[in-house]
Amino acid sequence: MPTVVNCPHCQTKVEWIPTSQFRPFCSKQCQLIDLGEWAEEGKSIPCGASKDAETTELPDIEDIEAMLSQQDSGFFKD
Numbered sequence: 657m658p659t660v661v662n663c664p665h666c667q668t669k670v671e672w673i674p675t676s677q678f679r680p681f682c683s684k685q686c687q688l689i690d691l692g693e694w695a696e697e698g699k700s701i702p703c704g705a706s707k708d709a710e711t712t713e714l715p716d717i718e719d720i721e722a723m724l725s726q727q728d729s730g731f732f733k734d
Contacts, residue, residue: 665690 659672661679665686672679681687693699 660669661672662668663670663682663686664680666682668682668686670676670679670682678684678687681690690699
């Protein structure tokens with residue numbers, strides 16, 4: 657019997673099986689909404705760093721686009 661989890665965004669039940677291509681999300685839409693929340697820093701993982709800690713520099717969008725362009729066509733699923 658497969659494991660069933662709740663979609664992190666809409667709480668729909670999702671079977672955790674290889675054919676569930678967006679797991680743990682129920683759909684591409686929920687996956688992208690969650691990604692947008694992370695990108696806008698609406699979500700974060702606590703790291704225990706203090707406010708005075710030095711921040712690390714994020715990669716430029718051009719670097720990210722270059723890395724993504726090197727992925728095979730199966731990387732981006734519809």
